[in-house]
Amino acid sequence: MLNKAMIIGRLGRDPELRYSQDGKPVCTMSAATDESYTDRNGQRVDRAEWHRIVIYGKTAENCAHHLGKGSLVFIEGSLQTRKWKDQQGQDRF
Template sequence: MNGSINKIILIGNLGDDVKMHHFDNQNTLGRFPVATSESYLKKDTNERVTKTEWHTIVVRNRLAEICEKYIKKGDKVYIEGSLRNRKWDDNGTTRYTTEIYAESVEFLTPKNSNSTKDNDLPF
């Protein structure tokens, strides 16, 4: 195969509200953590074990604004995106992180039908 694929699909819950960063050139970036969990039964004890992984999600521009407005800590989301590694200097120490750059975010938590916030949904 000549090409390659960098595709991530997650369904999980927000661990915090979207944190926004605004830049001089009118670009916007939002970040939020999403938790995904898997569970299994231990064969020897029949005990259920749950393992939770935390993922940093990055959304940009219009998608960031929509996420900031309509999702909050605890909400369930479906995310499609790509994995990106980045490094930065922290007072002389090189730091590394892995993030998921979201291309689409679907809100899976039902909203209250009486909410006026829902009337502003762009879709």
């Protein structure tokens, strides 16, 4: 099976660089992709989709040092959905 995604978008905020418990760099960022279309009434509709991105290793450090809010990025990788429980015990994805 193939699990591959390619995203071209702009960063919504500066990348955040942290280090895992074993000292490995982890960078998180949010990128927006957008599209527009004309609805049945002839009105232009703009829509943005936000993507959470996690990058590891040396690439994470490079992203944190060279990218900033508004940067145009091309991201290629695999999709993964994570599940956790919030403070109220509800499942979140």
